[in-house]
Amino acid sequence: MKCTECGYEAPLSEFRYLYNARIDGSISIRQCKNCEQWLAVDELKGVALEKVTGGAAPWGKSAGIEGLAEDVKKKKRRSA
Amino acid sequence: MATCKECKNFFPLTDNPAKGDCVQRVVDPRQAYYKSKPVNAEDDAASCPSFQKRS
Amino acid sequence: MAQAALKNTSIEEFEKKQEWWWAAEKRRSSRLDYLRKAIWKKGAIGGLYAPGVKTDLEQAVLTTNMARSLENAPDPYVVKSAKIFAHVLDNKTIFITDHAQLVGYTGSLPHTMNWNPSIASILNAEVFNDPTSIPDPVDKNQAVIQDIVGYWAGKSDLDKMMPVFDMEDMMKMLSGSIGWGVPLARGGYSNKDYEYLMTGKRAFQEILEEIDKKIDEADELVHTPVANKEIALMYDKLNNWEAMKICLEAGIRIAKRYARLARIIAENFEEDPKRKEELLKIAAACERVPAHPPRTLQESFQYDIFIQMMSRTEAIEGAWPCRPDYYHGPYYDKDVNIDKTLTPEEALDLVGEFLIRAAEVCQFKPKFAREGLQGIDGTWVWTMGGVDANGRDACNDLTIAFMQAARLVRVANPTFAFRWHPHVQDKVMREVFECIRHGLGYPSIRHDPILIANAMHWHGHPIEEARLWVHQACMSPNPPTKHGYQPMRMANATANCAKIIEYVFTSGFDKIVNMQVGAETPDVTTFKDFEEFFAAWVTQMKTIFSILVRSVNRARVLAPTLTPRPFLSAISERSVESGLDTLDPSIARGNAWITAFTWVENADSLAAVKKLVFEEKKYTMAELKEALDKNWEGYEEMRLDFVKNAPKWGNDDDYVDSIMLRCLDECAKFSKEIKCPCGNNWPILPENVSGNIHYANIVGALPNGRRLGDALYDGGISPGPGLDKNGPTAVLKSCGKIDHITQGRAFLLNQRLSPTQLAGEKGYQLWRAYMRTWADLGLDHVQFNMVDDSTLRAAQKDPEKYQEVIVRVAGYSAHFVDISRKTQDNIIQRTVQGLG
Numbered sequence A: 001m002k003c004t005e006c007g008y009e010a011p012l013s014e015f016r017y018l019y020n021a022r023i024d025g026s027i028s029i030r031q032c033k034n035c036e037q038w039l040a041v042d043e044l045k046g047v048a049l050e051k052v053t054g055g056a057a058p059w060g061k062s063a064g065i066e067g068l069a070e071d072v073k074k075k076k077r078r079s080a
Numbered sequence B: 001m002a003t004c005k006e007c008k009n010f011f012p013l014t015d016n017p018a019k020g021d022c023v024q025r026v027v028d029p030r031q032a033y034y035k036s037k038p039v040n041a042e043d044d045a046a047s048c049p050s051f052q053k054r055s
Numbered sequence C: 001m002a003q004a005a006l007k008n009t010s011i012e013e014f015e016k017k018q019e020w021w022w023a024a025e026k027r028r029s030s031r032l033d034y035l036r037k038a039i040w041k042k043g044a045i046g047g048l049y050a051p052g053v054k055t056d057l058e059q060a061v062l063t064t065n066m067a068r069s070l071e072n073a074p075d076p077y078v079v080k081s082a083k084i085f086a087h088v089l090d091n092k093t094i095f096i097t098d099h100a101q102l103v104g105y106t107g108s109l110p111h112t113m114n115w116n117p118s119i120a121s122i123l124n125a126e127v128f129n130d131p132t133s134i135p136d137p138v139d140k141n142q143a144v145i146q147d148i149v150g151y152w153a154g155k156s157d158l159d160k161m162m163p164v165f166d167m168e169d170m171m172k173m174l175s176g177s178i179g180w181g182v183p184l185a186r187g188g189y190s191n192k193d194y195e196y197l198m199t200g201k202r203a204f205q206e207i208l209e210e211i212d213k214k215i216d217e218a219d220e221l222v223h224t225p226v227a228n229k230e231i232a233l234m235y236d237k238l239n240n241w242e243a244m245k246i247c248l249e250a251g252i253r254i255a256k257r258y259a260r261l262a263r264i265i266a267e268n269f270e271e272d273p274k275r276k277e278e279l280l281k282i283a284a285a286c287e288r289v290p291a292h293p294p295r296t297l298q299e300s301f302q303y304d305i306f307i308q309m310m311s312r313t314e315a316i317e318g319a320w321p322c323r324p325d326y327y328h329g330p331y332y333d334k335d336v337n338i339d340k341t342l343t344p345e346e347a348l349d350l351v352g353e354f355l356i357r358a359a360e361v362c363q364f365k366p367k368f369a370r371e372g373l374q375g376i377d378g379t380w381v382w383t384m385g386g387v388d389a390n391g392r393d394a395c396n397d398l399t400i401a402f403m404q405a406a407r408l409v410r411v412a413n414p415t416f417a418f419r420w421h422p423h424v425q426d427k428v429m430r431e432v433f434e435c436i437r438h439g440l441g442y443p444s445i446r447h448d449p450i451l452i453a454n455a456m457h458w459h460g461h462p463i464e465e466a467r468l469w470v471h472q473a474c475m476s477p478n479p480p481t482k483h484g485y486q487p488m489r490m491a492n493a494t495a496n497c498a499k500i501i502e503y504v505f506t507s508g509f510d511k512i513v514n515m516q517v518g519a520e521t522p523d524v525t526t527f528k529d530f531e532e533f534f535a536a537w538v539t540q541m542k543t544i545f546s547i548l549v550r551s552v553n554r555a556r557v558l559a560p561t562l563t564p565r566p567f568l569s570a571i572s573e574r575s576v577e578s579g580l581d582t583l584d585p586s587i588a589r590g591n592a593w594i595t596a597f598t599w600v601e602n603a604d605s606l607a608a609v610k611k612l613v614f615e616e617k618k619y620t621m622a623e624l625k626e627a628l629d630k631n632w633e634g635y636e637e638m639r640l641d642f643v644k645n646a647p648k649w650g651n652d653d654d655y656v657d658s659i660m661l662r663c664l665d666e667c668a669k670f671s672k673e674i675k676c677p678c679g680n681n682w683p684i685l686p687e688n689v690s691g692n693i694h695y696a697n698i699v700g701a702l703p704n705g706r707r708l709g710d711a712l713y714d715g716g717i718s719p720g721p722g723l724d725k726n727g728p729t730a731v732l733k734s735c736g737k738i739d740h741i742t743q744g745r746a747f748l749l750n751q752r753l754s755p756t757q758l759a760g761e762k763g764y765q766l767w768r769a770y771m772r773t774w775a776d777l778g779l780d781h782v783q784f785n786m787v788d789d790s791t792l793r794a795a796q797k798d799p800e801k802y803q804e805v806i807v808r809v810a811g812y813s814a815h816f817v818d819i820s821r822k823t824q825d826n827i828i829q830r831t832v833q834g835l836g
C-alpha cells in the first residue's frame, strides 16, 4: 500500500491499525509508519484513500472521515 | 511585626477575638466570590502578600 | 455565538433550529445564567483536565499535618480518622460565589479538585505525575506533593489492604485486563440512609443526642459487675460512637463558618439590599442545617449539599445516589403551594442552582477512571419519579421543576433516571420527553414495577423498602434504608466481559498484559462441537467473575477496621443504633452486583462461531484462531463474513437471541453461588459507562468481526452500532426476551431517535407508543440520544460552535466535544431508529 501523503510503500499490515469507521464496513484508520500520518484505508482493496486529520486538538476535533461514512455517502448520492 | 488582626481582611470571632476569619474577594476567569479561611489574630502577617493595613 | 446574533435571534427560532442550548441561555434567569457560566468544567477531556483546573492541595496538606500530629496519640484508628476529617472541615478555605443561594464545595476554591491522600498511594503518585493540574507555583507545590506522597506511601488504605489480599487475584485485577478500579471502601461510591436522614425527623444535633444516649447505656453496661463478650466488644463500639460524634460536630461547625461568611459579606461588602437579604438567608440556612432538619426548600437543598460535601471529604465518591424530588418535594410543596413564600420561578432558580452545585463537584481521579468517564467526574445519576413505600405515585411538582431546570441549565452531570410506572401522569411524561427531545440524553427511563420485583428477587429487600430505591450509580437500584442501603460499591467488580470469549481462544492467556489471567481451558481447536466450546465460555466467565468478587469481598470484611467511615456511619441508623461501622457486613442486607462491561460481543461472537464454524463449517476453528491471532490482518473478507453473515443481537433473531439468554442463564445461576459477605447474591448488570472505548486497546480481536483497537459495542444489551438492521421494535423484541427480573440486576439499552421525526405533538405520541411497547415487553431501562448526525458531524468539524451539545454516552451524558474522537464516532455509528 502507498501512503497518500509521503508515498511510502509497504504491505498493508505495516501501516499501524488504529480503528475502524464501522464494524460492518471495510474502511479503517491506519497510521503510516514513515510520516505518521493517519490514513483512511480500504481494507478489501488494500488502498489508502485519503489522509485523516486530527486538527490542532485531536480530542473532539474532526478527524475528517465524515465524508467516507456510509450515511454521508448515501446523502451525497441522493443529492447528486 | 504586623499581625492578622491589623489587617483589613481579618474578622474576629465575637466570642473569641483571638481567632477569626481572613475574608478576601476573588475574581477568577469564570466567577467572582468571597473566600474565607480561619486565622489567628496574632498570626504573622509579614510574609502575607494579601495583607492590607487596617485604617 | 456572537452576542449580537444571540440577541437578535428569538427563542422560537433557536428552538425551531433545535439549537436548544442557545434557547436555554435566553430563557433562563440572569442568576442561573451567571452561575451556569461560572462552573469550572472539570470532566477530563482525553484523559486530561482542562486548563486552569487544579488539584487542591489544601485538604491533602491538612490531612497529612493532622495525621503526623496524631501519629503517637493513643487514639484508636477510627477516632484518628474522625479527627482528621474534623481538622479538614475546621480549617479548609470556604467560599460563596456571587449570586449563589446555595453554598458548599468539596475543594477549597471553585477551580480546584479535591484530593484526599489517605486513600490510595497510586492515586497520589498520579497527582505528582500530572504536571498540568499542579497549581502554581509548580516547583514549590511539587515539593509539597512529594512530601505528601512520601508520607502516605505505605500508610494509605490501599497500602494497608494490599498485603492481606490474595496477591494472585490482585495482580490479575490490577493488570487492567478484566476489572476496572481497586477494591477500596473509600474509593467507590456510597448510597445514604436517606430514610433516616432526609425525612425531616432528625438531623445532626438529634443524632448526636441519640449517640449520647447510646454511650450512656454502654458506659453503664461496661461498669456493671459482670464480664462477657458483649462488654469486650462494647469498647470498639464506644470508639465508633466517639468518632461519629466528632464528625457530626465538625459538620455543624463548618456550616456555621459558611453562615458567618455570608453575614460578613452582607454586613461589610455588599451594597445591594436584595443581595444582602439573600446572604442573610444563606446565613440562616447554614445556622439551621445540618444541625437541625430543614424548614424550607433552600434549607433542604443546603442540607443535602453539606452531606455530599462531607461524604466527599471522607472518601472518593464516584457516584451520587439520591432521589431529590422525593426527599425535597415536601419542602417545595410547602414553600410554593402552601405558604407561597417562593414563586415557582424563584423555586426554579434554586433547583437549577442545586444542579449547578452538583455539576461543579470534582475529586482528582486516576487516569483509567478519567478515560472511563470521559467528560464527567463521576456518574451522578439522580433518581426521579417512581412510587412511595405504599406503591403510590411519588411524582410531584418538584419532579416537574427538576425537568424544567435541567433544560435551562443543561449540565451533563448530574443526569436523571426516571422511574416509570403505569400511574405516572401524562403531564410528567411530557416533561420527561421534553428533556429527551432537547437532546440532553436524559432522563433514562426505568421500569419501576420490574425493578422493584428485581430488588426483591436478587437481594430480598422487603417490598416497602424496594419501592424506595435509588440509583446506586448509573443503573443499579438500592433502597436508601437502614439495612438496605449500600455503604460501599467497589467499582472493581466491573468485568470486562469481552475477555470471556477472547480467553476461550487463548486458553485464558492474556496477550495484551502477557499473563495467564483466565482459566486454562483446552486448546480451542480441540473442541468437537458448540457445546464444548460453550462450556469453555462458562468456565472463563466463572473464573473472571470470581477473581473480581473475591477481592471485593475481602475488602469488605476488612473495611470496618482498616478503612472505616465514621462520617457515613454517623448518618446511618444501623451504625448509630449498633455502634458498628456502617461497612460492617453483619448489619447490612447486601446489594452487590457485577457490572458487565463489553457484554453483547459474547452473544454475537458465540453465534458467529456456532453458525460459521460448527454448523456451516465454512471455516475451521484453526483458521478462525489464526485470523484472530493476526487481528484479522489479511483476513478482511473472512472478517466481513463474520460480521455480515452471522446473526446479530438486536434483530429479533432467535438464533442469536437464544444464545444471549443462555449466557445470561449461566451467569444468573452462578450469581447465586457467589455470595457477598452479607450473605447475598452477585447478579450481573450489563452496561458500559465508556468502557467500550477504554477497553478498545485492551480487548483482542473477536469472532464478531472486531479488531484490537476498534471501539467495543456501546454496551449493556444495546446491539452493536449499526448492526441492528430491523428497526426499533426488533431491538425491543430481542431485549424483551430477557427476563429483566431474574436474569440479571439491570440491562442498559441505548437507542438513537430522530429529532426531526419526534418534533411536535405527533412526535410525542410516537414516543409514547414506543414507550408502551417497551413497558409491555418488560425492559427495565432505555435511554435516548436525540441529536441528529448532521449536528454531531458539524460539532466534530467546528467544536467551538457546538460546545453545548450533550449526548448520552452510556450510563451518563457528556458534552459531545469533551469525549474522544473514537467515542464520538461510536455514537454516530449507532443506528438512528425511525418510529411508527
Ligand code: SF4
Pocket (backbone or CB within 6 Å): B003, B004, B005, B007, B008, B009, B010, B021, B022, B023, B039, B043, B044, B045, B048, B049, B050, B051, B052
Ligand atoms: S490577608 Fe494575610 S494578613 Fe490579612 S488576615 Fe488574611 S492571612 Fe492575615
